[in-house]
Amino acid sequence: MTNRKYEALVKKHTPKENKVKYAVTAFLVGGLMGLFGEALIRIYIMLFDVSRNDASTYMIITFIFVASLFTALGFFDKLVAKAKAGLLIPITGFAHSMTSAALDYKNEGPIFGVGSNVFKLAGSVIFYGVVSAWFFGLIRYIWEVLS
Amino acid sequence: MYFINSFLFCGIVCLIAELILDNTKLTPGHITAIFVCVGSALDAFSIYDFFIAKVGGGALLPITSFGHSLIHGALLAAESHGIIGLLMGVFDLTAAGITAAIIFTFVFTLIFKAKD
Numbered sequence: 001m002t003n004r005k006y007e008a009l010v011k012k013h014t015p016k017e018n019k020v021k022y023a024v025t026a027f028l029v030g031g032l033m034g035l036f037g038e039a040l041i042r043i044y045i046m047l048f049d050v051s052r053n054d055a056s057t058y059m060i061i062t063f064i065f066v067a068s069l070f071t072a073l074g075f076f077d078k079l080v081a082k083a084k085a086g087l088l089i090p091i092t093g094f095a096h097s098m099t100s101a102a103l104d105y106k107n108e109g110p111i112f113g114v115g116s117n118v119f120k121l122a123g124s125v126i127f128y129g130v131v132s133a134w135f136f137g138l139i140r141y142i143w144e145v146l147s
Numbered sequence: 148m149y150f151i152n153s154f155l156f157c158g159i160v161c162l163i164a165e166l167i168l169d170n171t172k173l174t175p176g177h178i179t180a181i182f183v184c185v186g187s188a189l190d191a192f193s194i195y196d197f198f199i200a201k202v203g204g205g206a207l208l209p210i211t212s213f214g215h216s217l218i219h220g221a222l223l224a225a226e227s228h229g230i231i232g233l234l235m236g237v238f239d240l241t242a243a244g245i246t247a248a249i250i251f252t253f254v255f256t257l258i259f260k261a262k263d
Binding site: 019022023025026027028029030031032033034035037038039040041056057059060061063064065068069071072073074084085086088089090091093094095098099102103104106107114118121122124125126127128129130132133134136137138139140141 | 149150153154155156157158159160161162164165166168169170175176178179180182183184187188190191192202203204205206207208209210212213214217218221222225230233234237243244245247248249251252253255256258259260261
């Protein structure tokens with residue numbers, strides 16, 4: 001069998017991923033998350049009479065709490081498998097990666113299991129976030145000093 | 148108007164991520180790291196601040212806003228402390244989110260077990 005025939009055969013038997021469906025789901029779920037976030041900010045402003053900045057922090061903490069709890073209860077993974085980027089890109093994905101990593105390594109003990117693996121996935125976000133924040137911050141700072 | 152903008156902005160960011168995820172070999176880990184860098188790059192020229200002013204809550208949820216908060220804290224501290232402030236203020240605004248995620252993870256890890 002030549003390579004080309006083999007490739008055609010592999011292509012035929014690979015399950016077709018419905019990309020359009022995934023894209024639409026991610027858009028709708030992500031959009032609903034955004035809508036819900038804005039609604040929560042409004043609710044917190046009304047309930048606790050706080051500034052918009054404080055209400056935003058409350059909102060983000062609420063999302064982290066819910067994502068963390070649902071991950072610990074075991075059904076957030078199924079939701080992520082369906083909605084994919086719709087749940088991974090909002091802050092819920094950050095909380096989900098931390099809680100799921102901690103639970104996965106729980107049986108290896110509190111230090112070398114949970115403690116050292118909790119940032120296994122979220123660590124790259126913090127690491128590259130800090131590097132880029134420092135780098136672009138430096139550019140902005142120099143630009144402001146010069147002008 | 149904030150509600151529609153929130154829906155569209157957060158939806159479009161997730162849509163872009165999903166398209167990258169499906170059409171390249173990048174994993175969700177790659178994409179979140181890239182998006183954080185994009186968020187802080189956009190805020191270096193105050194573009195992300197403009198989004199937040201127009202969109203509201205929908206712009207604070209995607210992981211891009213994490214990068215925005217990192218650089219925003221750094222620049223705020225740099226205003227009062229000079230160039231060393233860039234190192235002092237990086238976590239100022241994101242501290243609440245990171246600490247909350249750590250505390251919740253700790254508590255839930257104590258209570259629950261992994262389900263497979």
